[in-house]
Amino acid sequence: MATYSIAELAREFDITARAIRFYEDQGLLSPMREGQGGRNRVYTARDRTRLKLTLRGKRLGLTLSEIKSIMDMYESPKDTVAQINRFLGVLAKQRETLEQQRADIEVALAEITAHEEECRRLLAESAQGSASKAA
Template identity: 45%
Template sequence: MTSAPTTWTIAQVAEEFGVTHRTVRHYEDLGLITPERRGTQRVYHRRDRTRLGLILRGKRLGFPLEQIRTIIDLFDAPRGRRTQLEYVLGQIDERRDDLEQRLRDIQDAIAELGEFERRCREDLDKLA
């Protein structure tokens, strides 16, 4: 039985998460991940992969990078997990409220568009 690797290359990390090398380097430039450097090669550890997964999940949920940074940094804080979870729950509430408002706005726009379309078709029928 072979054991799982303990380090990964940028190519392996990028492929695993479905992102480009440039994306991985961007998160490194922002200090969100900190791979070990061996000469010019980046060596990613489990911590980097975990952080990259959190970054990408946060992005999918629409969180800005600064909020994602705060969440990740809280994980390293002394109270760590509890503080992180309390903060994340607050952010989830805000994000949900924002998305629900956007959904209402989209539904209103679709209804308005439907009404406008109906009036245009009536006017077109009158011209026929």
């Protein structure tokens, strides 16, 4: 069975060991403990996959609790259809949030464009007024 150290996972996924320990504290990872007093964390292929899925979920904008809920669903031998429907619900909610953010960004960009155009117009008028006075 392949195992990984915290340093190996941190390097592979380009995150800090502290972030991995945080995900562990949130219940997303559960490494084995080895060494004196259980100081050394040993991550399995399952932990590596869960870390990968956690980072993917974060990129999608899901909260850690949503990510944990989805991953935990797939580990229980319950109805797969219900699990998939729940996941679709989470994705639909996230899509709605992102679509609203995109609309908000479009409005903000339009306002910036209008302000830029107004500033350029004022600068052009100012330059024309200065040129007229100089002539």
